[in-house]
Amino acid sequence: MTWTADQPIVSLKEVRKSFGALEVLKGVSLDVMKGEVICIIGPSGSGKSTLIRCINGLNDIQGGSITVEGQEVHDANLDKLELRKKVGMVFQQYNLFPHKTALENVMMAPLKVLKQDKSEVETRARALIKKVRLEGKENSYPGELSGGQQQRVAIARSLAMNPDVMLFDEVTAALDPETVKEVLVTIRELAEEGMTCILVTHEMGFAREVADHIYFTDRGVIVEHGPPATFFTEASDPRTQEFLGQIL
Amino acid sequence: MRRIPGLNAPTRNMAVLKPFDVAAHSPDGYIFTRWLAAMPWWTPFAMMALIMIWPTLAYAQSRFTTGDAFDALWRWMPFLVMSGFLFNVVISMLAMAIGTVAGAALGLAQISPLKPLRMFAWFNTQLFRNSPWLVLLFIVLLALPFEITIFGQTIRIPDWMKGVFGLSLPVMANISEVVRGAVQSVPTAQWEAAESLAFTRRQILWQIILPQCYKRMLPPWMNWYAILTMATPLCSLLGIEEIITLSRQAMEAEDNHPELLVPFFGFALIMFFLYCYPIARLTMRLERKFAVKL
Numbered sequence: 001m002t003w004t005a006d007q008p009i010v011s012l013k014e015v016r017k018s019f020g021a022l023e024v025l026k027g028v029s030l031d032v033m034k035g036e037v038i039c040i041i042g043p044s045g046s047g048k049s050t051l052i053r054c055i056n057g058l059n060d061i062q063g064g065s066i067t068v069e070g071q072e073v074h075d076a077n078l079d080k081l082e083l084r085k086k087v088g089m090v091f092q093q094y095n096l097f098p099h100k101t102a103l104e105n106v107m108m109a110p111l112k113v114l115k116q117d118k119s120e121v122e123t124r125a126r127a128l129i130k131k132v133r134l135e136g137k138e139n140s141y142p143g144e145l146s147g148g149q150q151q152r153v154a155i156a157r158s159l160a161m162n163p164d165v166m167l168f169d170e171v172t173a174a175l176d177p178e179t180v181k182e183v184l185v186t187i188r189e190l191a192e193e194g195m196t197c198i199l200v201t202h203e204m205g206f207a208r209e210v211a212d213h214i215y216f217t218d219r220g221v222i223v224e225h226g227p228p229a230t231f232f233t234e235a236s237d238p239r240t241q242e243f244l245g246q247i248l
Numbered sequence: 249m250r251r252i253p254g255l256n257a258p259t260r261n262m263a264v265l266k267p268f269d270v271a272a273h274s275p276d277g278y279i280f281t282r283w284l285a286a287m288p289w290w291t292p293f294a295m296m297a298l299i300m301i302w303p304t305l306a307y308a309q310s311r312f313t314t315g316d317a318f319d320a321l322w323r324w325m326p327f328l329v330m331s332g333f334l335f336n337v338v339i340s341m342l343a344m345a346i347g348t349v350a351g352a353a354l355g356l357a358q359i360s361p362l363k364p365l366r367m368f369a370w371f372n373t374q375l376f377r378n379s380p381w382l383v384l385l386f387i388v389l390l391a392l393p394f395e396i397t398i399f400g401q402t403i404r405i406p407d408w409m410k411g412v413f414g415l416s417l418p419v420m421a422n423i424s425e426v427v428r429g430a431v432q433s434v435p436t437a438q439w440e441a442a443e444s445l446a447f448t449r450r451q452i453l454w455q456i457i458l459p460q461c462y463k464r465m466l467p468p469w470m471n472w473y474a475i476l477t478m479a480t481p482l483c484s485l486l487g488i489e490e491i492i493t494l495s496r497q498a499m500e501a502e503d504n505h506p507e508l509l510v511p512f513f514g515f516a517l518i519m520f521f522l523y524c525y526p527i528a529r530l531t532m533r534l535e536r537k538f539a540v541k542l
Contacts (some may be wrong), residue, residue: 091437097442100458112447
């Protein structure tokens with residue numbers, strides 16, 4: 001089974017996930033085409049973060065299937081490391097390595113995991129730091145950077161692996177309103193360059209602006225989805241309407 | 249007027265409603281070092297003064313005067329320090345080195361993904377952590393042969409080497425706990441971030457988690473070194489010629505006058521204090537510093 005670009009790059013079919021007796025995902029299906037930006041929105045506790053963490057195998061699933069570029073993620077024979085080289089992830093709490101400078105944080109994975117040449121990696125890392133507008137901060141430690149700056153380093157760190165898909169798990173939720181913008185600008189640029197992005201977000205304005213498709217989840221199921229133009233104006237399900245009514 | 253908590257009584261009267269915070273009131277592993285570090289800098293001088301005065305009061309009428317006792321101590325002092333106390337230091341350093349290497353291995357085994365290895369490491373850690381040090385020393389002394397033959401080469405194991413092994417066992421177990429605790433104190437989010445960058449488990453542990461631990465392991469490691477050094481006189485019970493054994497022998501050579509006891513053992517006490525006190529002070533300083541900056 002070979003994957004071609006006209007098939008979904010990430011495909012979830014009837015995914016079920018429970019923590020003990022608590023069923024968090026109750027059969028979620030969605031397809032993402034290469035270059036697409038999708039946003040997953042919904043009230044807290046609706047399984048958004050769990051969903052996104054299943055895509056790169058940080059959480060296991062109890063049923064259904066998830067494929068990335070045609071490969072089953074939850075196949076015991078799958079090399080998880082190979083999958084994670086293709087799927088980058090950015091977290092709400094940045095999770096930078098505190099004992100490494102910004103530049104070292106970006107360089108570490110390509111050097112140690114991909115075993116790439118050091119001078120080539122450094123050139124690319126500096127370019128990435130410039131791309132996320134953090135020139136001059138290369139030698140700062142995470143503790144010396146603001147939340148927004150740390151989050152942009154985290155994005156650069158993920159990009160350094162040249163992933164095919166980027167997962168963003170509520171990346172602006174821990175930031176103050178002014179710094180949210182600088183992170184969103186970075187993500188928007190990525191989206192415009194054609195990076196496949198899956199975002200879990202509470203930034204409705206942003207979702208409306210950059211997303212090709214919006215999914216609304218509630219209590220472990222996808223209640224409604226559609227392109228932003230129609231999703232925000234023509235939401236038909238009462239749960240979606242209630243949620244949007246509270247947010248907008 | 250009747251006082252009703254929360255209404256007209258001061259709120260501090262309601263403290264009884266809160267659950268007793270056990271963690272905040274139980275010893276935290278630094279109990280010895282904190283006690284030592286809290287002593288003022290003039291403690292050794294006060295000890296010296298006491299040691300000088302006490303025999304004068306106790307044996308004022310005896311023929312063997314305090315002056316004689318201190319003369320004897322003065323004569324033996326270079327020997328007690330160079331052959332005695334320095335040997336204690338050597339024993340403590342070797343036991344610490346062995347205990348650290350073995351303890352680090354045991355501590356990492358305690359967080360191994362392999363359950364049998366984890367259980368084995370946990371069992372050994374608990375066993376050696378909770379056994380009396382002297383019992384361990386005697387077991388090692390009696391269980392180890394006095395010589396071993398490897399490839400036709402006969403190697404003698406001197407008693408002091410057995411003392412080093414014996415002392416390194418409880419150190420190993422405690423360092424094992426220090427390592428396990430430090431690794432587990434790193435947020436799991438660090439593991440997840442590294443995992444999602446396709447690092448292997450081994451790479452994550454050695455390149456991302458452990459480098460964050462060294463700093464926070466240093467104060468407890470030094471704490472255990474001070475405790476170990478204070479425990480080296482246990483070796484005198486095995487006949488190892490460290491400072492206490494040599495002090496006893498020196499007193500015998502000086503006809504076992506009871507007036508000698510306080511000056512000689514007092515001197516040993518001051519030696520240990522002078523060695524361990526700076527370590528304790530530094531440990532507590534680092535502890536405070538790292539606790540704030542983490």
